[in-house]
Amino acid sequence: MSTALPDAIGARRLNQGITATWWYTVSGVMVFQLMVLFIWLTIFGGMGVDLVTIAIIGIGGVVWCAASLPLLLQYRQRDDTAGPVAAWRGTLIPIVFAVVFGIVSGVFSGLWLVGALPLIQSLTLLNWPRGVRLRLLVAAMVVLAALWFIDWRTTFADADAEVSSAWGLFGFFAVALPAMTVMSLWWWDVLVTLDRARAAEARLGATQERLRVATDVHDLQGHHLQVIALQLELAERLLDKDPDAAHEQLRLARASVAEARQGTRDLAMRFRGVPLPDEIANAVDLLRAAGTTADAEVSPAAAQAPASVLGPVIRETTTNVLRHGGGRWARLSLTRHGGAWRYEIVNDAASDSSASDAAGRSGSSGLDGVTRRVAEAGGEVRVDRGKSEFHVVVTVPDTVSGPEGQR
Structure with missing residues (x-):
């Protein structure tokens, strides 16, 4: 049975394979923003700002960080041919909130850097063309560094050592925040490019x-x-x-x-008539190309196993994993036990119960064909359907591995 799949299924598997890396990228940007916000509030405390004002700015800062998530999610779903304001409805609200939060914080603190940072950070999250983004980054870092120096000369030049040190630390993180954000998004772009190249x-x-x-x-x-x-x-x-x-x-x-x-x-x-070690290797490569984590254990003497029986079985079970599995992991093995060859494949089950039921019904005909083929060779098939795993074990006598088995 052919292992060809519709392009939509392959694309879905590939997208699943890089989802974890995307959330690592989002988490890194959010943690850095929260770190800057924490230093920001620490400086306000050292400046003698009242607790109510600090609480209001702190809550506003957390909401500002949360408002950055829509910009990041829109960046992931961006169209490379579109401009940064192509989906202005999705970007307008977070940017307006960043502007309002920056103005309020700047007025309460009297610091230019505090007022400009939210807007500049939000602008770096937009889908700028690569050349424009680099120029924007350089301009943003220069502006933030200049504002930090102005605030230091007007506010912190005569401050005590602890507050002055905190302001220096805040200036470093504030200037580095856009650079770190752009580097994270650049790394994501590289990963997407490699993933598309793999597909x-x-x-x-x-x-x-x-x-x-x-x-x-x-x-x-x-x-x-x-x-x-x-x-x-x-x-x-x-x-x-x-x-x-x-x-x-x-x-x-x-x-x-x-x-x-x-x-x-x-x-x-x-x-x-592909040798069984190559069949296993091809199955693992196909699963990995679809975004599934796959590994295999193959006996050194696997080339002597009945390829005419187990070859179609390997292809059919691999197809079932791609079409009906959960898409996260799979393990294959072909070993010899006593007087029989044992092929085993186990994978994660689909999380959606309705999808699992439909998969079980649609895949039953293929497994029935596997069972008939193996039974004709004197072997047996065992299928275990669990809530989190789907397990197929095929046992074939090694006497089939003679000339007839290879026919």
Whole structure:
């Protein structure tokens, strides 16, 4: 059974594979913003600002950090061909809130850096073109450094050492915040590019394989069909003049048909008769290309296992994992126990119960075919459906691994 999947399923698996890294990126940006906010409030406390004002600014700062999340989520779903204000409805509210929060904080504190930082940070989260983003980053760092120096000269030049030290630390983190944010988003862009390249490579490999098969079939069938057509045409011309010669051409045409049939069978067996270690390796590569964490344990003598029986089983069970599994992990093994070969595949079950039920119904026909094939070889199949795992164990006698098993 073919392991080809719709592009939508492959894309969904690939997206799942990089989701964790995306949330690491978001967490890093949020932690850095909260760290800057904490130092910010510490400085306010050292300046003698009353607790009510500190509480209001602290709550506003937390909400400002929360308002940055929509900008980050929109950045992930961005269109690379669109400008930074293409989805202005999604960016307008967070930016307006950053402006209001910056004005309120700047007025209460009398500090230029505190007033400008929220807006500048929010601007760095927009989907700017790469060249524009770099220039924006340089300008933002220069402006923040200049405002920090102005505030230090006007407010903290004569402050005590503790407050002055805290302001210096805050200035460092404030100036570094846009740079850290842009670096995190750049790293995410690199990861997305690599992920798309991996998907494109998988699709290109499949396309090249289909072209190779199509070329081999065309060369084989085209040659034989042309010969058969000429033999039949010659037989038709000789039928009245020389019946014996016409019958000889018909016999040759029948032989050409048998030769074409055997050539097609040999061609099919050449693609189907893959050694089992390669079948396992191909299955692991396919699962990993779809974003699933996969590993395998293969016996050193696995090439002696019955490929004609276990090869289709490996392909069918891999297809079931891709179509109906949870998409997070899978483990495969092919080992020899006593007088039998044991193939085992276990994967995480789909989290949606309705999807799991539908998967069980749609995948039952494939597993029934696996069961029949293995039973004809004298083996057995055991299927365990759990809440969190789906487990298939196939046992085949090693006596099948002779010439008949490899046919």
